[in-house]
Each structure stands twice: as structure tokens, then as C-alpha cells.
Amino acid sequence: MRNTVRQELVARQIDEQIAARFPVGQRLRVLDVGMGQGTQALRLARAGHTVTGLESDPQMLKVAREALTGEPEGIRERVRLIEGDGRETGAHFLPGSFDVVLCHGVLMYVEEPDAMLAGLARMLAPGGLLSLLVRNADALAMRPGLAGDWPAALTAFDTDAYTNRLGLPVRADRLEQLTRTLDGIAAPLHAWYGVRVFTDNVSNKEELPPAQELEQLLAAEDRAARTEPYRRVAALLHLCGVRG
Numbered sequence: 001m002r003n004t005v006r007q008e009l010v011a012r013q014i015d016e017q018i019a020a021r022f023p024v025g026q027r028l029r030v031l032d033v034g035m036g037q038g039t040q041a042l043r044l045a046r047a048g049h050t051v052t053g054l055e056s057d058p059q060m061l062k063v064a065r066e067a068l069t070g071e072p073e074g075i076r077e078r079v080r081l082i083e084g085d086g087r088e089t090g091a092h093f094l095p096g097s098f099d100v101v102l103c104h105g106v107l108m109y110v111e112e113p114d115a116m117l118a119g120l121a122r123m124l125a126p127g128g129l130l131s132l133l134v135r136n137a138d139a140l141a142m143r144p145g146l147a148g149d150w151p152a153a154l155t156a157f158d159t160d161a162y163t164n165r166l167g168l169p170v171r172a173d174r175l176e177q178l179t180r181t182l183d184g185i186a187a188p189l190h191a192w193y194g195v196r197v198f199t200d201n202v203s204n205k206e207e208l209p210p211a212q213e214l215e216q217l218l219a220a221e222d223r224a225a226r227t228e229p230y231r232r233v234a235a236l237l238h239l240c241g242v243r244g
């Protein structure tokens with residue numbers, strides 16, 4: 001359920017931003033940095049866009065390639081998968097090569113993200129959309145607090161470091177700091193959303209509810225994603241910057 005909520009909300013938000021910025025029917029050049037299993041990349045390819053996926057993990061790249069083989073030929077032709085590090089986009093692509101750049105669930109593994117973000121912004125054509133999905137450092141106390149882990153909740157108030165569900169030490173980002181960074185790399189913040197306000201604490205193995213209940217759940221999460229003060233305590237933040 002957790003992954004379904006994340007992917008569905010982010011998909012709706014990306015589509016909303018694309019519809020607001022580009023003519024209907026325009027086939028966009030999309031770069032998905034740290035594409036993982038390729039959920040958003042394949043979805044955008046199915047919508048008619050040309051997608052390049054950049055992934056440093058060979059196993060995740062294998063999963064994405066296997067998923068791609070199950071797609072019709074016309075969709076496979078629109079997708080290019082590359083093994084590479086998101087901090088080295090300049091080694092793979094020319095500046096201004098893309099209309100949309102996605103970087104979802106990656107920055108938490110990068111200790112000093114500013115240089116990487118500047119590189120991603122350079123990949124965008126003027127007016128291009130930069131989509132970032134990050135862990136919300138201002139809500140790190142929510143997960144342990146709702147689980148009744150009071151020592152961890154108290155510690156989380158004063159740090160941007162945490163251990164994710166894979167057991168890896170990672171870091172979170174704050175909206176205000178990323179807003180300043182986006183201003184500095186000429187891709188100022190245009191819109192932002194919260195992701196997983198109500199469902200962050202469910203088990204990784206939690207199955208999806210019946211269709212009607214799932215639709216209501218997604219409607220509630222979607223409403224919270226764009227409503228104060230709920231979105232500020234979401235587990236994840238989805239920031240959309242626009243290249244000047």
C-alpha cells in the first residue's frame with residue numbers, strides 16, 4: 001500500500017504540472033534519475049513521451065529492463081535505460097536536453113546534494129520541469145511518534161538523519177532549504193505537495209484494500225497533499241521547480 005500511495009500521488013502531481021506547463025499532446029523528453037524499477041518512467045512512456053532512465057544499481061536496472069520487455073514495441077522504442085550515477089549527468093547528456101527531469105527518492109542517499117541538483121537543472125531546457133521527491137526532515141518525528149517510540153521521536157526533532165526501512169543511514173531535506181537551493185540553480189520552486197500523510201506508518205507488507213476503499217484513501221491523501229497544515233507533516237515532499 002505504501003508504494004501504491006506514493007506512486008499514484010506522484011503520478012497525479014506530475015501530470016498536473018505537465019498539463020499546466022506544456023501544450024496538450026506535446027511529446028516531452030523526460031529524464032528519470034535514479035529511476036529504480038521504472039514505475040514513473042514506464043507510465044510516462046505509455047503516455048507518449050520519450051524517456052531516458054538513469055540508474056546506478058544494476059539490480060534495479062535489471063528489474064526495469066524486465067518490466068520494459070513486457071511493453072508493446074512502440075513503448076519500448078521510446079525508452080532508453082542507462083547505468084550511471086545521477087551526480088554525473090553531465091557525462092551522459094548535453095545541457096538543455098530534456099523537458100522534464102525526475103529525481104525521486106534519491107537525494108536522501110546524497111550527503112551534499114547541491115552540486116547534483118545544479119547538474120539536474122542544467123539538463124533542462126528553458127521552461128523545463130524539475131520534479132524532486134525527498135524525505136521531509138521537518139516531519140521525522142511523526143513516524144516514531146505515531147508508533148509510540150518516544151526516544152526516537154524526541155531525537156528526530158533535532159536532526160535530518162534517520163534510518164530507513166531498509167536499515168540504511170540516510171538523510172532528509174527541509175522545504176525551506178530546498179527552496180533556496182532551487183532559486184540558486186535557476187529552477188525556482190513552482191509548486192510542492194506532501195506525499196503519504198495518513199499511510200506512512202502502515203507495514204511494508206500491507207495489502208491494498210478493496211477498490212472503493214482504495215479510491216477513498218487516495219482521495220484523502222490527495223487532498224492532504226495540497227492542504228495546509230497537513231502537507232507539512234507528510235513523510236515525503238514533492239517539489240516542482242521550473243527552469244528559468
